[in-house]
Amino acid sequence: MTFQAQAFAIAGLIGLYAGLIRGQNVLSLLSLASLLWIFSEWLLFFIQVRFQLPRLRLARLVNGEADSNRSLWAERSLDVQIQWRESVRFHAATLEVMDVLPENLEVLYSDKGVGSNNSSIDASSLRRVKHLQPSRSWLVSSFHRFVDRTVDEMPNKRSLGTGEWENGWRYQVRVRSAGNVVFSGFRLTFESTHGLFRYEKFEKCEQSFRALPSFVDSGEYRSLTKKSNVIPRHGIHRLLRSGMGSELLELREYMPGDPFKSIAWKVSAKRDQWMIRQYESEVPARVQLIVDGSSTSRVGGFGARLLDQMTFVAASVGRMAINSGDPVGVAVCDERGIRRLPPMSGEKGFQILLRTLSDFSVNPSPPPCALNQRMIDAVWALLSQRFPELLDFKVNQLPFFFFPVFPGSRGRFRLRFLIVGALAEIYGLSTQEQVALIHNDHAFARRIQVLLNASGIPWIAPVVASAESQDREPIGRLSQLAECISSVVGHARDNEVIVVMSDLLNCVSVLEFLLPAVKLAVAKHHRVSFVCPTTTFQRPYPSGAFRFSGTWTADDLLLIAEQSRLQIQAEQLQRELHRCGASLSVSGEKNAIRLILSELDAVKMGRSKSQGALR
Amino acid sequence: MSAYLDADPAESTTEWTQPSLKRWKMFRLVGSILQLLVVAFLFEMLIGVSDAIGAPLRLFLFTVFMAGVAVRAGWLSMIAIQFSLLLQSPVRGQLAQVATGFFWVMVAMLTIISAMKLPRAHRSVTDYILKSAGLRKQTSDTKQTIPLSVVSLAVQLLQLTLAVVFAVVILLNIPIGRQSGRWLQSSVQSGQAFWPGTLWLVLLVALFVVARELTWRKIDGKQASVYLRSVQLIANYRDLYRFDRERHKRQKRESDAIPPTPLPTSTQTATKRSKLLKRNAKDMTDSKGAT
Numbered sequence: 023m024t025f026q027a028q029a030f031a032i033a034g035l036i037g038l039y040a041g042l043i044r045g046q047n048v049l050s051l052l053s054l055a056s057l058l059w060i061f062s063e064w065l066l067f068f069i070q071v072r073f074q075l076p077r078l079r080l081a082r083l084v085n086g087e088a089d090s091n092r093s094l095w096a097e098r099s100l101d102v103q104i105q106w107r108e109s110v111r112f113h114a115a116t117l118e119v120m121d122v123l124p125e126n127l128e129v130l131y132s133d134k135g136v137g138s139n140n141s142s143i144d145a146s147s148l149r150r151v152k153h154l155q156p157s158r159s160w161l162v163s164s165f166h167r168f169v170d171r172t173v174d175e176m177p178n179k180r181s182l183g184t185g186e187w188e189n190g191w192r193y194q195v196r197v198r199s200a201g202n203v204v205f206s207g208f209r210l211t212f213e214s215t216h217g218l219f220r221y222e223k224f225e226k227c228e229q230s231f232r233a234l235p236s237f238v239d240s241g242e243y244r245s246l247t248k249k250s251n252v253i254p255r256h257g258i259h260r261l262l263r264s265g266m267g268s269e270l271l272e273l274r275e276y277m278p279g280d281p282f283k284s285i286a287w288k289v290s291a292k293r294d295q296w297m298i299r300q301y302e303s304e305v306p307a308r309v310q311l312i313v314d315g316s317s318t319s320r321v322g323g324f325g326a327r328l329l330d331q332m333t334f335v336a337a338s339v340g341r342m343a344i345n346s347g348d349p350v351g352v353a354v355c356d357e358r359g360i361r362r363l364p365p366m367s368g369e370k371g372f373q374i375l376l377r378t379l380s381d382f383s384v385n386p387s388p389p390p391c392a393l394n395q396r397m398i399d400a401v402w403a404l405l406s407q408r409f410p411e412l413l414d415f416k417v418n419q420l421p422f423f424f425f426p427v428f429p430g431s432r433g434r435f436r437l438r439f440l441i442v443g444a445l446a447e448i449y450g451l452s453t454q455e456q457v458a459l460i461h462n463d464h465a466f467a468r469r470i471q472v473l474l475n476a477s478g479i480p481w482i483a484p485v486v487a488s489a490e491s492q493d494r495e496p497i498g499r500l501s502q503l504a505e506c507i508s509s510v511v512g513h514a515r516d517n518e519v520i521v522v523m524s525d526l527l528n529c530v531s532v533l534e535f536l537l538p539a540v541k542l543a544v545a546k547h548h549r550v551s552f553v554c555p556t557t558t559f560q561r562p563y564p565s566g567a568f569r570f571s572g573t574w575t576a577d578d579l580l581l582i583a584e585q586s587r588l589q590i591q592a593e594q595l596q597r598e599l600h601r602c603g604a605s606l607s608v609s610g611e612k613n614a615i616r617l618i619l620s621e622l623d624a625v626k627m628g629r630s631k632s633q634g635a636l637r
Numbered sequence: 638m639s640a641y642l643d644a645d646p647a648e649s650t651t652e653w654t655q656p657s658l659k660r661w662k663m664f665r666l667v668g669s670i671l672q673l674l675v676v677a678f679l680f681e682m683l684i685g686v687s688d689a690i691g692a693p694l695r696l697f698l699f700t701v702f703m704a705g706v707a708v709r710a711g712w713l714s715m716i717a718i719q720f721s722l723l724l725q726s727p728v729r730g731q732l733a734q735v736a737t738g739f740f741w742v743m744v745a746m747l748t749i750i751s752a753m754k755l756p757r758a759h760r761s762v763t764d765y766i767l768k769s770a771g772l773r774k775q776t777s778d779t780k781q782t783i784p785l786s787v788v789s790l791a792v793q794l795l796q797l798t799l800a801v802v803f804a805v806v807i808l809l810n811i812p813i814g815r816q817s818g819r820w821l822q823s824s825v826q827s828g829q830a831f832w833p834g835t836l837w838l839v840l841l842v843a844l845f846v847v848a849r850e851l852t853w854r855k856i857d858g859k860q861a862s863v864y865l866r867s868v869q870l871i872a873n874y875r876d877l878y879r880f881d882r883e884r885h886k887r888q889k890r891e892s893d894a895i896p897p898t899p900l901p902t903s904t905q906t907a908t909k910r911s912k913l914l915k916r917n918a919k920d921m922t923d924s925k926g927a928t
Contacts, residue, residue, distance in 0.1 A: 029712035037719045048738040049722040051804050055742050056715060056749075059800035066796065068851060114792050215793060216711065216753050417856060417864040421874040443870075447863045453870055457877040462885075 023064075027218035030060055060218060066114040067214040071221050079107035080208050082121065082227055090229035093380075096200045096334075097236040097325075099130060104180070104208075105190035112182070118211040120179040122224075122407060124478040126203050126233065126324045127195040129177055198325030200235035200333050201383040204228065204478055209407060222410035234376040235330075235383065237337035238615070239345065269302040279624070307519060307625045308351065308365045309343045309618070310510050311336045313382065314524035315356035316499045319555070320385055321481045331555035332523040333379045335614045339521065340375045342619060344368065350375060354382045355506040357389075362509060388475055388486045393467035396483060401470045402437065404477055405444050412444040438466070445469055496529040504539035507550075511543045519621050523553045527591040527608070533598050540602045549621045550604040553614040554595065556588055676706055679748045680717075694724070702752075711753035718745055742801050750797070811837065 034057040041050030081088060083103040094100065104121055123129065177193035197203060207226040213219070273286055276296030289297045313336055319328040340350045349365035352375055363378055391397075405413055412418060420439045426432050438460060446456040449469070459466050474485050503524055510520060520543055526533070543550045592608040599606050605621065607614040680702050698717045705713030856864070870877070 026710065026712060029710070030715065033712050033716050033719065037723075040723060044723075046722065047808065048741060049719060051738050051801075051808055052715075052719065052722065052742050052745055054807060055746060055801045055804040058803050059746065059797060062796045062800055064848070066792070068855075072851075072855060114789065114796075215789070216750060217709075411857065411860050412863050414860065416852075417860040417867065419864070419867040419871060421871040423874075443863055443867055446866055447859060453866065453873065454877055454880070456866065456870060457874070457881050461878065461881055 024218060024220050026216075027060060027063075030056060030218065034060070063114075063214050063216065063218050067219045067221075070112055070115050071212060074110050074112060075210075075212055075221070075223075078110050078117075078210075078225075080119065080225060080227060081105045081107050082205060082229060084205070084229060084231070090231060092231055094197050094203055094231045094233045095236055096197050096233050096330075099194050099196045100127075101192065101194055102178070103190060103192045112212075114215050116213050116215065117182045118179065118213070119182075120176075120209045120211075121193075122206050122209050123178055123195065124202075124204050124206070125480050126198050126201060126478060128198055128325075130194040130196055131177060197233045198323070199327065199330040199383060200233050200380045201324070201385070202478065203231040203233050205230075206408060206477075209410070224408050224410060232377070232380050233383075234380050235333040235337040237334065237341045239338070239341045271300045271302045273297050274300055306348045306367075307517070307622055308349050308515065309339065309622060310365070310514060310518055310520045311339065311350065311352045312503070312506055312510060312520065312522045312524075313352065313354045313379070314499070314503050314506075314522070315354060315382055316502075316525075317357070317389055317481075317486070318499075318525050318528075321486060322557075323480045323482060327480070328525050328555040328557070329383060331611060332553070333383055335523060335553055335555075335611055335618075336379055336521075337376060338611075338615050339618050340372060342615070343622065344372045348622065351510070352378055353506050353510050354378065355502055356382075356386065358386055360502070360506045360509060362506075362513070364513070385475060385481055388471050388481055390464070390468055391471060391486055393463040393470075397467060397470050397474075397485075398434075398437070398441070400474060400479070400485075401441060404474065404479070405441065408477070409444055409448065412447055413440055415440075418443040441470075442466070445473065448473070497532050497535055500526075500529055500532060500535040504536045507536075507539040507543060511539070511546055511548065514546070514548060517547050517549075517625055519549045519551065519618065519625055521551050521553060521618050521621075523555070526552065526554050526595055527556070527588060530591060530594045530598065533595070537598070537602055540599070540604050544603040549625055550602075551618055551621050552595075552599055552604055552606045553618070554592070554606065554608045556608060557584065673703075673706070676748065676752050677703065679744070680714075706752040709753055711749050714749050714752050718749070739801060739805055742804075743797070746797055746801065750793075807837070 034053045037053030038050055038057065041047065041053055081104070083105065084090075085101050086103070102121065104119070178195075180191050206228055207224055210223045210225055212221040212223070273289055274297065276285065276290075276298050280298050284298045284300070286297045286299045313329075313332050315329055315332075319332065321327065324330070336352065340352075343350045344367055347367065349367040350371065351363055351365035353360065353362040355361070361378075361382075363374065366372075366374055418440055420436055423435070426435055442456055442459045445451065445459065446453075451459070459469060471485060475481075479485055503522070507520065507522060514520070526536075529536075540550055588608065592606075595608075596606045605617060607617040677699070680699065698721050701720075702714045702717040705711060705715075705717065
């Protein structure tokens with residue numbers, strides 16, 4: 023029974039009473055008629071809920087397929103089609119169906135849907151819904167909403183009016199980041215014709231996909247120093263590319279860092295400039311990728327996490343290295359421990375690498391956090407969306423209690439009772455545990471965190487306290503990273519490229535816990551490169567690069583302030599790492615990829631210093 | 638995998654031709670204004686039966702009614718009509734008014750319902766007209782072509798008529814006003830029930846029980862489980878809460894019994910630490926002896 027129905031009933035009862043007392047027959051008749059009309063509305067609604075609604079069957083096709091357990095790609099669009107398996111026409115009610123989407127998906131809206139005869143939607147022409155609405159004044163937008171209520175409708179939601187029916191609808195979404203994509207089901211809101219009664223239900227229709235990280239495989243990202251990039255054909259084992267073999271490949275100009283023994287003296291004398299002999303490579307250079315997925319790199323929405331930048335760089339480097347025949351290994355470490363995969367090559371190896379990165383991108387259980395109101399609001403919203411039937415006052419009843427007395431506190435306490443009742447049903451808790459959850463803030467917060475995390479909510483403010491609080495103990499994180507590097511070095515052969523991807527910008531003061539492992543790797547003739555992702559997704563600007571512009575906004579100024587902070591931290595970090603013989607790239611995904619490719623080239627050509635060691 | 642990723646993009650369910658978009662918006666705007674005017678006229682007709690209400694009060698009621706239309710709150714519109722009736726209809730009126738008021742009530746109820754449904758009905762009607770005129774095309778995905786199906790309309794009308802007819806029958810049969818004295822006389826003479834409402838009361842209670850039973854039988858297994866849990870919790874809440882509180886107290890007592898030992902900050906404080914540990918151990922034994 024909605025508020026509308028309750029208000030109608032109260033007005034009807036009062037009107038009936040007043041009419042009978044004062045002997046105003048028409049008033050009595052109107053009031054009584056309205057009460058009977060509400061009752062008939064309920065009766066019709068009940069019949070439809072009881073007998074018609076269970077016949078409704080919905081199915082979802084993702085990219086034209088109904089089965090799940092397949093792979094999707096991050097940052098690409100998906101075509102989702104919803105079908106009514108058995109269409110039911112409701113003559114005295116309206117139905118709203120919403121496909122509940124995981125947080126890892128972003129709904130796309132078609133520009134070309136309006137004002138175009140082209141029936142197909144190009145993925146490149148899709149843009150986000152929130153940017154579609156032009157800015158309007160409150161009055162204009164209110165009137166617009168009154169005239170056309172379809173404006174606020176989302177593509178993943180569909181309303182069927184009284185007597186309407188259809189076969190289904192389609193919409194498009196974009197995968198934000200690597201990890202899991204779980205379509206949980208449909209939220210059905212069934213309402214009587216005049217909105218007096220409402221029934222909400224969550225229809226399970228689970229489809230689970232693994233989202234693989236996106237990568238680039240373009241010539242734009244090739245290192246300038248790498249001249250030959252030929253994949254050996256089947257049956258030919260000699261690698262026709264520059265390296266430290268015995269067969270001469272080509273002559274080229276000298277570049278700083280090239281070994282003196284490779285100088286072609288006669289040719290240099292003839293051309294009057296330093297020339298270098300390049301030999302064929304006999305041994306492929308190995309790349310070892312180390313990805314640090316600690317708490318700091320997982321905080322934030324999907325697609326905006328530092329981890330997403332790292333997986334992108336790792337996948338891109340893996341693709342390019344495997345394309346040129348270099349085996350790629352990966353080691354991942356976080357609170358769950360260290361996992362290492364030996365270097366692999368070929369398409370199969372690349373698929374294993376992607377799957378490993380994808381599984382690693384799934385957020386583990388978040389670190390414990392104190393209970394706060396935002397957390398309660400978040401879990402209430404989630405439960406209302408996915409478990410509306412468990413929050414019904416009729417079934418989730420509350421005991422009588424005196425305290426708290428004040429209405430606000432009392433309301434919050436009742437809300438907590440309801441949430442705990444639903445949580446107890448979801449996790450099968452005993453009544454004793456239920457009472458403990460009601461009165462123990464810590465246990466309640468922990469259970470909420472688990473539910474939010476299991477429901478695919480990213481590590482945002484309600485789930486974890488904040489990024490800063492997670493960064494209080496960088497020593498343990500660096501120690502684990504050092505252990506991971508040592509493990510990789512222990513299993514590596516000579517002269518490999520070790521790429522460490524970790525958020526180190528806030529750990530400059532405690533870097534001594536990491537540096538011994540780096541020194542060990544360098545001492546064993548490996549090349550060590552660090553990639554530090556940044557929250558701004560950009561390389562820090564060089565000092566003094568800012569010139570005042572009259573059009574700067576507050577956001578621009580905040581970005582500049584953040585960039586300045588990053589610049590200082592990056593300089594300190596670079597200084598420390600260079601002392602140990604490691605190179606550093608601070609975000610700039612393209613630059614990070616270029617740096618690693620340059621290091622790879624340097625290993626193949628035996629140069630002591632890589633070209634394009636960008637920071 | 639690439640074939641899977643390069644699946645055909647979606648087709649929009651509704652297409653618009655560019656020149657028709659402006660016309661459609663204008664049409665919808667004009668339609669909205671016209672429908673609002675019709676509803677306003679109907680309300681004025683309903684409350685304008687007599688001049689019992691002064692102009693300021695009439696304006697106030699009109700504002701309340703239109704506010705109900707604007708926010709789709711039919712109950713607000715109904716209150717406005719009820720209030721006007723309360724002010725202008727005769728006190729201790731004839732029972733025959735009930736029968737004659739049938740059409741008036743029908744019109745009033747229709748006005749309230751149409752005011753509630755105005756935006757949605759308006760959208761459906763305009764869409765239907767636009768589709769009929771060929772300004773808006775429909776793809777094969779959507780099969781709906783009738784804005785408000787005849788069946789739905791008939792059901793709603795029948796529902797309303799039945800409600801009003803039943804209301805008339807009930808009001809004609811229960812003893813109100815002058816009828817009550819006459820009925821009391823006849824019932825005392827015949828030695829029957831003291832109040833004829835007994836039958837109605839029994840019917841009402843039966844209806845309530847049936848409705849409640851039907852609602853209760855609608856719940857599914859999960860809801861039943863939640864209900865059982867909540868019933869168990871309500872029955873044992875005080876005891877369970879006491880157990881939980883006692884457990885907390887015991888845990889706290891146990892944790893307090895072991896005093897925290899501060900870690901030495903340097904090698905020089907190692908001796909201090911050993912002294913501290915000894916002192917703590919002594920305190921513990923003293924406290925045990927005291928208890």
